[in-house]
Each structure stands twice: as structure tokens, then as C-alpha cells.
Amino acid sequence: MARGRRPGTSSSREDIAGAARTQFAELGYDRTTIRGVAAAAGVDPALVMHFYGSKQRLFIETMQLPFDAPALADELAAGDRATVGRRVIEYLLAAWEQPHTRALFVGRARASASEPEAAKLLRDQITRELIGPLARSIGADRPELRAALVSTQLIGWVFARWILEVEALRPLDVEQAARVLGPALQRYLVEPLD
Amino acid sequence: MARGRRPGTSSSREDIAGAARTQFAELGYDRTTIRGVAAAAGVDPALVMHFYGSKQRLFIETMQLPFDAPALADELAAGDRATVGRRVIEYLLAAWEQPHTRALFVGRARASASEPEAAKLLRDQITRELIGPLARSIGADRPELRAALVSTQLIGWVFARWILEVEALRPLDVEQAARVLGPALQRYLVEPLD
Numbered sequence: 001m002a003r004g005r006r007p008g009t010s011s012s013r014e015d016i017a018g019a020a021r022t023q024f025a026e027l028g029y030d031r032t033t034i035r036g037v038a039a040a041a042g043v044d045p046a047l048v049m050h051f052y053g054s055k056q057r058l059f060i061e062t063m064q065l066p067f068d069a070p071a072l073a074d075e076l077a078a079g080d081r082a083t084v085g086r087r088v089i090e091y092l093l094a095a096w097e098q099p100h101t102r103a104l105f106v107g108r109a110r111a112s113a114s115e116p117e118a119a120k121l122l123r124d125q126i127t128r129e130l131i132g133p134l135a136r137s138i139g140a141d142r143p144e145l146r147a148a149l150v151s152t153q154l155i156g157w158v159f160a161r162w163i164l165e166v167e168a169l170r171p172l173d174v175e176q177a178a179r180v181l182g183p184a185l186q187r188y189l190v191e192p193l194d
Numbered sequence: 195m196a197r198g199r200r201p202g203t204s205s206s207r208e209d210i211a212g213a214a215r216t217q218f219a220e221l222g223y224d225r226t227t228i229r230g231v232a233a234a235a236g237v238d239p240a241l242v243m244h245f246y247g248s249k250q251r252l253f254i255e256t257m258q259l260p261f262d263a264p265a266l267a268d269e270l271a272a273g274d275r276a277t278v279g280r281r282v283i284e285y286l287l288a289a290w291e292q293p294h295t296r297a298l299f300v301g302r303a304r305a306s307a308s309e310p311e312a313a314k315l316l317r318d319q320i321t322r323e324l325i326g327p328l329a330r331s332i333g334a335d336r337p338e339l340r341a342a343l344v345s346t347q348l349i350g351w352v353f354a355r356w357i358l359e360v361e362a363l364r365p366l367d368v369e370q371a372a373r374v375l376g377p378a379l380q381r382y383l384v385e386p387l388d
Contacts, residue, residue, distance in 0.1 A: 028308035030224035112358060113307030114222035123358045148354060148362040149374060155358075156350020160342060164306060164317045164349075168342040180343060180387050184378040193374050 015041040016048055017062040021100070024059060024107035029115040034058070056117055063104055063111075063121075067095075069130045077137035084138060085186025088131070090178040092154065096162070097174060106162050109155060126151040140189060149188035153181065209235040210242055211256040215294070218253060218301035223309040228252070250311055257298055257305075257315075261289075263324045271331035278332060279380025282325075284372040286348065290356070291368060300356050303349060320345040334383060343382035347375065 019040035023032040034055055038045040052058040076087050095101045108125075111118035126132065131150045135143035157177075161169045172180065187193075213234035217226040228249055232239040246252040270281050289295045302319075305312035320326065325344045329337035351371075354360045366374065381387075 028224070030222070030308060109353070110307040112353075113304040114224060119358050123360055126354075126358070126360060127362075144362040148360045151360065152350035152354045152363075152375075153347055153378070154350070155353050156346035156348070159303070159306075159349050159353060160320075160346045164313050164320070166317055166320060166342045166345065168321075168338040169346075180382075181346075183381060184347070187377060188374075 012041065012043050012047065013051055016043060016051060016058075020058050020062040021103045021107060024063065024111055025103035027110075028113070029055075029059065029111035029118055032059075056115075059107075059111060059115075059118060060121060063107055065104060065125075065129065066101060070133055073130055073133035073137050077134055081138060081190055083186070084134075085184070085189050086178055086182035088134065088150070088189070089154075089181045089185050090174065093174045093177050093181075096158065102162060105158050109158055109163060135189060138189065142193070145193070146188055149193075150185055153184050153188065157181065206235065206237050206241065207245055210237060210245060210252075214252050214256040215297045215301060218257065218305055219297035221304075222307070223249075223253065223305035223312055226253075250309070253301075253305060253309070253312060254315060257301055259298060259319075259323065260295060264327055267324055267327035267331050271328055275332060275384055277380075278328075279378070279383050280372060280376035282328065282344070282383070283348075283375045283379050284368065287368040287371050287375075290352065296356060299352050303352055303357060329383060332383065336387070339387070340382055343387075344379055347378050347382065351375065 016037060019037045020032070023037055023040065027036075032055070034048050035045050037058070038048045041048075048058065052061060072091075076084065076091060079087065096105060108118065108122050112122045113119075127144060127147055131154075132143065132147040135146045135150070140146050157169075160166045169177075210231060213231045214226070217231055217234065221230075226249070228242050229239050231252070232242045235242075242252065246255060266285075270285060271278065273281065290299060302312065302316050306316045307313075321338060321341055325348075326337065326341040329340045329344070334340050355363045363371075
């Protein structure tokens with residue numbers, strides 16, 4: 001090993017996870033391979049299999065969000081109810097500016113489009129991970145529906161901005177994008193839906 | 195041929211197109227193969243290649259929307275400006291209830307997630323096909339940005355409702371979903387964005 005590490009150290013596990021996240025985000029699920037991830041991480045494919053067992057497990061285990069979602073949901077729910085939509089979208093837009101965090105969201109969306117198991121994972125995450133707990137935390141009626149509606153706008157933004165790379169969305173910085181998207185999230189989270 | 199057709203008739207071309215739309219929508223781009231489409235259409239793979247030349251051309255040529263987009267944009271733009279967002283989303287939600295039309299939108303979204311050429315196509319279509327002309331037709335300021343914002347919500351709905359199949363969105367019929375999504379579209383199309 002060029003960097004003098006023994007195979008199978010936790011550092012090579014992290015290298016594999018990092019390479020997996022990048023490849024899932026850039027190539028999508030089907031075009032990401034154990035072999036390609038191993039090559040990018042500078043390890044033998046057998047080591048990837050040793051740690052993760054399959055591409056599906058590799059995906060599921062490396063694409064977890066890096067934040068404590070329940071605590072974050074409480075934090076975003078605290079404060080003025082009239083601006084909760086704006087707080088949520090500002091937090092997420094800033095997170096998506098970080099290449100590492102963005103890769104997780106983009107990778108999940110890309111994989112969901114072709115791999116049913118990834119779609120199931122994302123579907124569950126929508127309800128459980130951040131927006132579901134947030135909708136319950138602010139005491140909204142119909143929290144499941146509200147979380148799902150928020151998710152439509154979030155997924156659509158990630159898809160159009162970071163997968164399609166729609167030109168007109170590029171110039172918006174975090175604050176401008178939050179100003180534009182905030183009212184839809186505010187409505188889905190708090191305001192009467194009918 | 196079981197149905198007594200000569201190979202290469204326009205009817206087998208339509209069978210191929212129908213099979214391609216279904217498979218792109220259900221399997222995504224990478225898992226759709228010339229061989230699989232040919233089998234579903236009951237023709238030889240060589241005939242698919244004869245008509246389309248490559249999987250990429252097969253995708254591009256069979257995934258065109260079945261409506262006259264400029265005429266539809268004018269039709270949706272005519273009438274009360276205060277309800278244009280509602281008219282757009284009602285039209286599209288009703289279209290997505292039709293399996294054939296839905297397959298086109300779902301297939302485009304799925305393919306865009308893995309195939310850069312499909313993402314480029316969808317990106318261009320967003321600006322040119324329906325929502326861009328509509329934004330210009332109602333005389334909105336910043337029509338490109340508005341069309342892109344509308345598209346984030348539309349893509350996100352298609353993705354969450356028809357690819358992830360989020361449970362909480364299922365019970366909404368066209369009218370209920372239009373009532374819920376209409377205000378966001380109305381804002382993106384017409385109202386001040388800052």
C-alpha cells in the first residue's frame with residue numbers, strides 16, 4: 001500500500017465509503033460497480049465485498065445522512081412557526097452546497113430511479129428521517145402528507161439543480177433560492193392544505 | 195409472424211415504440227435493452243436497430259410527448275392569470291393518470307438520473323416544451339427562471355408519486371392534488387419571486 005496502511009483498516013473502510021458515495025452520486029446505481037469503487041479507493045474488490053457483502057449493502061450503508069436527524073428536526077421546529085419553511089430550506093440548501101452532503105442526496109435520487117431497493121429506502125427516509133419528525137414536532141395536522149409534499153419540492157430541486165443542472169437555477173445563491181422556495185415549504189408544512 | 199405482418203411494417207415500428215416506452219418507464223435507462231424491447235414487441239433485435247440505430251436514439255425518438263406543446267401552452271395561458279397555476283397542474287395531473295402519458299414522464303425522469311444525454315434532453319424540454327412557452331405567453335418576468343422553478347415542483351411530484359410511490363400521496367385524486375400543488379405553481383409562474 002502506497003500510504004503504508006494495512007489492508008482492512010478502518011481508514012480503508014472510510015476510503016471505500018467515500019469512493020462509493022462519489023460514484024453513486026456521479027454515475028448512478030447501475031453504473032457504479034464494486035470493482036470501480038475498489039479502484040477509486042485503492043483497495044482490492046475483495047475488501048469491498050468483505051466490508052459490505054453486496055452493492056446494495058454498500059449503497060445502504062454509505063448513503064446515510066451525516067446529521068442527527070431527530071435533533072435537527074427539533075432544532076428547526078423550535079422558533080417562529082411562521083418561518084419554519086424558510087429555516088428548513090435554508091438549512092438544506094446550505095447542506096447541498098457541501099459536495100460531500102450533496103453527493104448523498106444526489107446519489108439517493110439517482111439510485112432511486114433505477115433500483116427499487118434504493119427507492120424504498122428513500123421513501124422510508126422521507127417519512128422518518130427529517131421532514132416527518134419535523135412536521136410532527138410542529139404539531140401540524142396530517143404530518144405524513146405534509147412531509148410527503150415537502151419532499152416533492154426538495155427532491156425536485158435536487159433533481160433539477162444538481163442532476164439536470166438547469167441553467168436558470170444556477171445563479172441563485174442559498175439566500176435567493178431559499179426566498180424563492182420558502183413559501184411553498186411553509187405552505188406544505190403549516191398552512192391549511194384545502 | 196404470428197399476426198401475419200411483414201417485418202418492418204409501420205405497425206411493428208409502433209409496437210417497438212410502445213415496448214420501449216414501457217421498459218424505459220419501468221426499468222430505467224440502463225436496464226432497458228434493445229434485446230428486451232425487441233422481445234416485448236415480438237420482433238427481432240435487428241429490426242429495432244434498423245429503425246433506431248442505438249438505444250439512445252430509441253429513447254430520444256420514442257419519449258416525445260404526445261401533445262402539441264406550443265398550442266397547449268397558449269391554451270393554458272389564456273384565461274384568468276390568477277388561476278393559471280391551477281390550470282397547469284390540473285392538466286398535467288390528469289395526463290399523468292393516463293398510463294401511456296405517465297410512462298413518458300416517468301421514463302424521462304428515470305433515464306435522466308443515469309444517462310447524461312437523457313438529462314440534457316429533459317433540461318432542454320423543460321425550457322422549450324411547455325412550461326417555458328407558457329411563462330413567456332403569460333408575459334411573466336424572468337420566464338426561464340419561472341419555468342425552471344415550476345419544473346422543480348413537477349419533477350418532484352412525478353418522482354415522489356410515481357417512482358418512489360410515497361404512500362401519503364396516493365389517496366389524493368387529481369382535484370385534491372391540484373388544490374395542494376396549485377399555489378406553488380401559481381407563485382412560481384406569476385407572483386413576485388423576491
